[in-house]
Amino acid sequence: MAFEGFDATLVTHDLVQDLKWDPELRARFEVDPTPVLDGYAFRPEERAAIDAADFRALYDMGLHPYLGSQLARLMYGNAAGPEATKAVNRLVASLTGEDRPDNATAT
Amino acid sequence: MGEIVLSVAASHAPGLAGLYDGAPEETKAEVDKMYGTMAAEIAAADLDVLILIGNDHLANSRVLEYPDFLVGMAAEHHGPYEWYQEWLNCRDYTLQGRPDVAEALIAGMARRDIKFFGRRSNLFYDDNLSIPTVLCDLDTNAVPVVPVLTNCNVPPVPDQRQCYAVGQALGDLIRNDLPDGMRVGLFGSGGMSHEPGGKRYFFIDEEFDHWFLDMLEADDHERLLDEATPERMEESGAGGTAELYAWFVVLGAIGSRPCSRLGYTAYDNFKCGVGAVRWQMGN
Numbered sequence: 061m062a063f064e065g066f067d068a069t070l071v072t073h074d075l076v077q078d079l080k081w082d083p084e085l086r087a088r089f090e091v092d093p094t095p096v097l098d099g100y101a102f103r104p105e106e107r108a109a110i111d112a113a114d115f116r117a118l119y120d121m122g123l124h125p126y127l128g129s130q131l132a133r134l135m136y137g138n139a140a141g142p143e144a145t146k147a148v149n150r151l152v153a154s155l156t157g158e159d160r161p162d163n164a165t166a167t
Numbered sequence: 168m169g170e171i172v173l174s175v176a177a178s179h180a181p182g183l184a185g186l187y188d189g190a191p192e193e194t195k196a197e198v199d200k201m202y203g204t205m206a207a208e209i210a211a212a213d214l215d216v217l218i219l220i221g222n223d224h225l226a227n228s229r230v231l232e233y234p235d236f237l238v239g240m241a242a243e244h245h246g247p248y249e250w251y252q253e254w255l256n257c258r259d260y261t262l263q264g265r266p267d268v269a270e271a272l273i274a275g276m277a278r279r280d281i282k283f284f285g286r287r288s289n290l291f292y293d294d295n296l297s298i299p300t301v302l303c304d305l306d307t308n309a310v311p312v313v314p315v316l317t318n319c320n321v322p323p324v325p326d327q328r329q330c331y332a333v334g335q336a337l338g339d340l341i342r343n344d345l346p347d348g349m350r351v352g353l354f355g356s357g358g359m360s361h362e363p364g365g366k367r368y369f370f371i372d373e374e375f376d377h378w379f380l381d382m383l384e385a386d387d388h389e390r391l392l393d394e395a396t397p398e399r400m401e402e403s404g405a406g407g408t409a410e411l412y413a414w415f416v417v418l419g420a421i422g423s424r425p426c427s428r429l430g431y432t433a434y435d436n437f438k439c440g441v442g443a444v445r446w447q448m449g450n
Binding site: 063066068069073074077080081083086124125126127128129130133138139140141144145148151152155156164165166167 | 181182184185186189224225226229230231249250253254255256291320321322363364365366367368369370405406435436438
């Protein structure tokens, strides 16, 4: 099940929502994520997983997959086409441990 | 009493806008057929309001305080929300709302022991409302819309039976609480099989999608309610396929009706099975 390990209290959920809803915060995140991330009370292992873009670890901690997909787009690009496709492939590569080209458009 | 004069349901995959140009010609033709048919029928229905039951993809609420049903009460609905614009790559739109109908839904569902939350300010709309709007020309045809956004993936999710029961209450409300002569349309927006954010992001379960459409055309609600379980939805796309529970709200509202599929296509890069149906209303 997708939500067996879902943990609604994970602070990363708030990070993703804030970045979506606050364009000024998002602009600062795009320039330098570190000071933005420093403003959140993540668990140490949670912060380490974000810094490493380790989505597998974040999912194991309880990150909601849909917000995981949006975090990937916030990290790698959000525009329809090559940017969002790259984000999808980086996310899937992290989850499966398999190498994937950034431009793959199928399983 | 109000009357449900039109009922349709369709997928709202974001790629239908942003990735359409790169899709195979046969896929484009199928998309054009499905959404073009719905656009023409909605325009011809002379609706006083279209109640669009679509999925909220964690766009409006934090997971710690998540409503199962959230009604857009604004006098105008603007979209897509800023962050989704480049992702969807569709036109900006403004839809006329119906705050009076939105208020009637919230009050009337409460009288039927069902909690509908509401927001008077503009909700944040992603593909849930944006895709049906731009593909069915709801904005250019000035169709008044009340969006009802459903929780499809923040546990615990209202399942097929709960959504069907909500639909039954909604149908009763439309027929008994809304003004005499009000022409109401219903649009179920979501699905079909997909797994957003999961390991199987590009997976489309065509066999499931066709089974689901077959069940609708067979008008076999009991079998659908027995078999379209959360577990079955998860097998066909974790966290995504259950968007089809929005269609169950429409099913509950209209009851047994002849149903026809308007089309179906499975294109990997859409990352979602895309289908649409129309129910025959009236005599």
